[in-house]
Amino acid sequence: MKILMVNKFFYIKGGSETYYFALKRLLEQHHHTVVDFSMKDPKNFASPYERYFVENIDYNARQNIASQMKLGIKLIYSQEAKQKLEQLIRKEKPDIAHLHIFQHQLSLSILDVLKKYRIPVVYTAHDLQMLCPNYQMMTHGKICERCKGKRYFNCTRYKCIKDSTAKSLLGTMEAYFNQATRKYDIIDKIITPSQFYRRKFLQFGVNPDRVVHLPNFLDLKQPKIAPNQKGDYYLYFGRLSKEKGILTLIHSAIQAGIQLLIVGTGPLQGHLEQVLRKKGTHRIQLLGFRSGQELFHLVGNAKAVVLPSKWYENGPYSAIESLMLGRPIIGSDIGGIPELIREGENGFLFHHGSKESLAGAIRKMELLTPEEEQMFSDCSRQIYQKYYTGTAHYPKLMAIYQEAIQSKHPPKQKEGYRR
Template identity: 45%
Template sequence: MKILQINKFHFVQGGADRHYLDLGKLLEERGHTVIPFSMRSEKNLPSSYSKYFVSGVDLRKPRFSFSALKIIGRIFYSLEARKKIKALIKKERPDISHLHNIYHQISPSILSVLKKNKIPIVMTVHDYKLICPNYQLFQGSKICEKCKKRKYYQCFLNKCVKNSYLASSVSMFEMYFHKLFKFYEQYVDVFICPSEFMRKKLEEWGMPEPKLAVLPHFLAKKTQALQIPLEDYILFFGRISPEKGLKQLIKVMADL
C-alpha cells in the first residue's frame, strides 16, 4: 500500500514528529511504501520527495511586517501546499493519507485536494489544536476551557499564544476561519485519538463523534533485557513543561 504521511516537520522537534517518523519506519518494515509530505528545513532527514515539500517558514518570533502578512495568509490557507501536494499525488497516486500536525506551516488547504482525488484521510490528533487556539487547553499555570462554544476571542484577550496579542489574534482568526469552512470536520474521515480522554474532550467540544476513534501510540520493541531494581520511585518520560502536569503528578504520587 502507498501511504502518504503528512507532517509539518521532517525532523524531531517534538513528540508528534517522533511518532510520525517512527510510524513511517514501522510501515516500511511491514512492506508499505511511505511517501512523506512536509516543510523544507536544514534540519530535515534525507528524503527523495523533498522537492515536493513546501518552503520553510519560521514562526517563532511574531512581528508585524509585509512578509508577516504573507505568512499569515499561508497559515489560514496555503496555496503553495495545495499546489505541491497536487503534484505529488499526480506522480505517486497514494492509496491513503495519514495526517499528523499540519497547522500553520502546511494548513488544511491540502484536504480538499486529497478528497477530490478520492484518497481517504486519517488524522492522528497529537494535541488540542482542533479545539484550542494555543494547542494545550492550558493557559498560564491552569487548565483553561474559556474558548469552549467557539469563544476563540478569549485567546486574544488572555494573550494565550506566546504571550503576544499579535500571535494570539492570528491564532484566534485562524480558528474562526477554519471552523467557518469546517475544513477538518468536512474532509477528514477518521480522527485518531491516542486516549479516551482526548476522544471525549473533542466530542464535548463539537467534533463529529462518528469520526473519532481511539488508538494509543505504539512502543518500539525491546532490543535488550534491562535489569531494573524495584525501588520506591516514579519515572516521568516526556518534556518538562507546565502543561505536561509534572507538578501535579509529583503531588499525587506523594499522597499515595
C-alpha cells in the same frame, strides 16, 4: 497500499514525530509504500520526496510587521503547500492520506487538495489544535475550555497563544476561517491516542462516528537493562516546561525526602536550576538531555517514573517507554495519563497540581515490599504488551484505513438480473 503521510516536521521533535517514523517503519515492514510530505529543515531525515517539501517557516522568529502579515496569511492558507502537495499527489497517486501535525506551516489548504482528488483522509490528533487555537486547552498555567461552542474570540481576549495579542488574534482568525469553510469536514476518521481525547472531541461536538481511539505504540526491540543495578531514585524525563508540573514534583520530592533525577531540556531549565540552588538540595539532579541506551538504563533502573503534568496529556511516550521497561508509574489524574496506570497494580495516581497528593503517592510507593514492586513491574510490562506494541497497533490501524476508504469510495452494488 500507497499511503501519503503528512507531518510538518521531518525529524524527531516530539511525540508526534516519534510516532510518525515508528509508523512509517511499521507500514513499510508490511510492504506498504509511504509517501512523505513535510517542511524543509536542515535537521530533516532523508526522503525521496523531499523536493516536494515546503520551504521552512518559523513562526517564533522575530519579524517586521510586513513579514508577520505575510506569514499570517500562510498560516491560515498556504498556496505553496497546496501546490506542492498537488504535484506530489498527481505523481504518486496515493490510496489514502494519514495526517499528523500539519496546521500552521502546512496549513489546512492541503485539505482542499485531498478533497479535489477524493483521497480518503485519516488524522491522528496528537494535540487539541482542531478544537483549541492554542492546541493545549491551557491558558496562563490553568486548564481552559472557553472556546467550547466555537467561542474562539476568547483566544484573543485572554491572549492564549504565547501571551501575545497579535499571535492570539491570528489564531482566532484561523479558527473562525476553518469553521466558516468547514475545512476539517474532509477528514474521514480522527484517531485519538487516548480515550480522554476522544471524549473531549465528542464534548466539542464532533460526530462520534468519525472519532476512534487507537493508542500510540513503541516499535523498539526490548532494550537490555543491566541486572542488579536497580536504583533508589525516582525519574522524570521529558520536556522541561510549566505545563509538565515539574515544580510540583520538585516540591513533593523534597517533602517526601526522595532522590529525584530529572532528564530533559526546555524553557524552564534555567528557572529549575535557580530553584534547586535556593533549596540547597543535593537529592535532586538535573541531568540534561539523555538518549539511547543511557536513557534506557536510567528509566529501567528507576524505582518509579513520575508524570506530574498539569495539562491534558494525550498518550505520552515517556509513559509507554516506562511500561515497556517494566517501571511503575506515578501520574497525575488528568488527560490520558490515568489510562496508563492501574491504581495499586502498576502505579499510583495523584491530584494534578497538588504537592501533598503527589508526596502521598510517593510515600505509597516507598511502602511497597520487594515482592509488590516486582508485581508492579510485571503489570507494567503486561500492559505494554497488550496495548502498545506494533503487533497490537497494525491490524487496528488497517481497519481504520479500510473504513475511511469505504466512506469515500463505497463498494459498488452489483446490479440484479432483470426478469
